[in-house]
Amino acid sequence: MCFYNQKRFACGDFAWTNFAHRCNYEYRTGETCGIRLVNSTDVDANKCRICEKIETKYRRRSAEVERLDRWKREGSTLVASMDRSRKMIWELDQEIVQLQREREDRRNNIGR
Structure with a gap:
């Protein structure tokens, strides 16, 4: 001890x-x-490293969603860019879920 x-x-x-x-x-x-x-x-008034990473991923995801919505609204013919943007949103969602799982695992393993 x-x-x-x-x-x-x-x-x-x-x-x-x-x-x-x-x-x-x-x-x-x-x-x-x-x-x-x-x-x-x-x-400490700051957030932990994992929470900061999650917030960064959420900001990037919202920027991609806004870009995709703007392209749809304007009737853009940038289909390849739209597909790439959808793929990036999906990848960011996966990274966010992984970081959230890591944060929960860390909190659950305090007593072990």
Whole structure:
């Protein structure tokens, strides 16, 4: 039960930061017991790395959707570009789902 500092992000996620102090259960010099306890928590106003990536993907997706809608509205003959845009939207949706799954897995594995 060694103590570490923790950083809590605005999205609710957290990250371990630096080592604070060693517990009494580990007798070897420089070693930790492997069980992490919170020494102090610093609040960070930013979102975690995964949430920032998800927001970036959502912004890119909305830009592609707007571009595709504009092309449809104008009656554009850029069929290849429209197909490429649809494919990009689908790929962004897949990446967003994967990042959301990664975020949930990370939150569910806190106690393990």
